Amino acid sequence: MASSTSKIVQESLEALLDDKSFLPELTGKTREKAFTSLVSILSTPNHVNKSFLRIALENGKVTRVPSFRVQHNNILGPYKGGIRFHESVNEDEVANLASLMTLKNALHEVPFGGGKGGVVINPRDYSDKELYMICKKYVQYFSEILGPDKDIPAPDVGTGDREMDWMMGEYKSIRPGSSYRGSFTGKSVINGGSLGRREATGKGVYFTFRYMLHNFVKDQKKWLSERKNIFAGTALDHMDKTLSLAFQGFGNVGSVAALEAFQCNHLNNKIVAVSDRNVTLYNSDGLDIPGLVKFTSSSGGDLPVDEEQLKEAEVKATIKDRDDVLSLNVDVLFLVALENQVYQENMKQVKANIIVEGANAPVTSGADKYLSEKGVIIVPDILANAGGVIVSYFEWLQGRETQFFTEEEVFKRLFDKMKETFDTIFPQFFGDPFPLRQNCYIHAVMKISTILYKQGKLY
Numbered sequence: 001m002a003s004s005t006s007k008i009v010q011e012s013l014e015a016l017l018d019d020k021s022f023l024p025e026l027t028g029k030t031r032e033k034a035f036t037s038l039v040s041i042l043s044t045p046n047h048v049n050k051s052f053l054r055i056a057l058e059n060g061k062v063t064r065v066p067s068f069r070v071q072h073n074n075i076l077g078p079y080k081g082g083i084r085f086h087e088s089v090n091e092d093e094v095a096n097l098a099s100l101m102t103l104k105n106a107l108h109e110v111p112f113g114g115g116k117g118g119v120v121i122n123p124r125d126y127s128d129k130e131l132y133m134i135c136k137k138y139v140q141y142f143s144e145i146l147g148p149d150k151d152i153p154a155p156d157v158g159t160g161d162r163e164m165d166w167m168m169g170e171y172k173s174i175r176p177g178s179s180y181r182g183s184f185t186g187k188s189v190i191n192g193g194s195l196g197r198r199e200a201t202g203k204g205v206y207f208t209f210r211y212m213l214h215n216f217v218k219d220q221k222k223w224l225s226e227r228k229n230i231f232a233g234t235a236l237d238h239m240d241k242t243l244s245l246a247f248q249g250f251g252n253v254g255s256v257a258a259l260e261a262f263q264c265n266h267l268n269n270k271i272v273a274v275s276d277r278n279v280t281l282y283n284s285d286g287l288d289i290p291g292l293v294k295f296t297s298s299s300g301g302d303l304p305v306d307e308e309q310l311k312e313a314e315v316k317a318t319i320k321d322r323d324d325v326l327s328l329n330v331d332v333l334f335l336v337a338l339e340n341q342v343y344q345e346n347m348k349q350v351k352a353n354i355i356v357e358g359a360n361a362p363v364t365s366g367a368d369k370y371l372s373e374k375g376v377i378i379v380p381d382i383l384a385n386a387g388g389v390i391v392s393y394f395e396w397l398q399g400r401e402t403q404f405f406t407e408e409e410v411f412k413r414l415f416d417k418m419k420e421t422f423d424t425i426f427p428q429f430f431g432d433p434f435p436l437r438q439n440c441y442i443h444a445v446m447k448i449s450t451i452l453y454k455q456g457k458l459y
């Protein structure tokens with residue numbers, strides 16, 4: 001496990017070791033030994049699988065593409081987590097992301113373990129036919145370790161329902177006669193996917209923020225007054241004031257979260273900035289998010305990059321550099337792009353009082369420490385972006401029963417499930433000194449540790 005996650009897991013276990021009400025059956029030397037086991041189990045993946053997929057390119061050449069499937073832990077159920085197609089994919093990153101899946105599923109009581117896959121390519125450099133071959137080969141190379149009760153991949157950065165459909169198709173061909181619907185989630189609806197899966201992560205990200213502010217922060221008079229120096233004069237201190245929001249990332253997750261924020265009538269939101277791999281768009285009076293969503297649906301996903309395209313989109317905005325989104329004077333910054341976006345060199349420029357992690361691990365551990373100590377509330381990835389895997393779980397269930405929920409039912413179940421987590425985590429957070437991330441980790445680690453103990457795995 002890369003250092004950031006394992007460090008917080010370790011700190012969480014240290015706090016739990018001292019908390020004698022947690023696993024009170026374990027005392028003295030036995031307790032110490034069990035906790036040493038826990039550190040080693042949680043900071044190491046069970047399996048790291050690596051293959052070089054051999055792909056025949058359309059130009060006649062043959063290439064080898066490095067690819068991974070890391071299976072971190074399956075004490076709570078089959079391994080579960082996305083497969084990303086990105087040129088920066090590497091073993092440590094996939095292992096770290098797999099461990100985050102273990103914690104995410106434990107935190108939200110999803111009966112899955114944690115896994116993650118990756119293929120080291122920039123999908124934009126490959127034709128559809130080549131991408132299809134990559135998907136097929138991925139399943140062929142890893143078919144022994146995948147399956148509805150073993151390890152269930154889903155989309156992640158650079159993949160979507162098209163790739164999951166191809167992969168499930170290949171899985172079915174390799175294992176005729178065996179159950180296949182639950183082998184991949186995030187499939188297209190016609191191919192056994194769940195309604196609402198595409199929007200689930202983005203909707204969940206915004207819902208986490210909305211629920212925290214609307215149902216908790218506004219009632220925390222004492223908590224807010226202790227933080228007067230940070231929040232005084234801001235919209236967090238006066239909820240009737242307008243909240244200014246910026247979104248880094250306008251892909252499948254960011255655009256849905258921004259649209260939710262735009263349409264929300266529980267809070268006074270104004271989305272002043274959105275960004276993608278090319279630009280930041282800024283408008284202090286608020287951006288026309290539906291207009292931008294419409295534009296990106298016909299531009300291959302990219303935001304307008306010049307005046308001409310802004311005119312075409314009928315959107316008023318100033319075009320800024322891509323990374324400017326991070327340092328704007330806003331109340332809330334949603335990080336919905338990639339990992340390691342806020343780090344040592346740029347953390348001091350962040351002015352937002354709340355950061356919501358829609359992406360996995362977008363804030364490095366050093367930046368996390370610095371910002372948390374400054375009083376910034378960081379709503380962590382495993383809390384905020386679980387909507388995708390929660391609806392993946394519904395998809396897996398629906399595939400078993402071949403009974404499908406309506407979209408309304410899916411979102412109701414999603415929000416109910418997330419609320420259950422929030423109603424445990426937020427009161428805890430406002431009552432004790434740990435940052436929100438650590439609260440979430442402690443909660444997840446408690447669940448995993450208890451099950452490991454009950455199954456006799458702590459020796």
Ligand code: GLU
Nearest residue numbers: 081082154156388389392
């Ligand atoms: N890739 C998503 C995540 O990081 C979804 C995983 C899933 O649905 O299994 O949570």
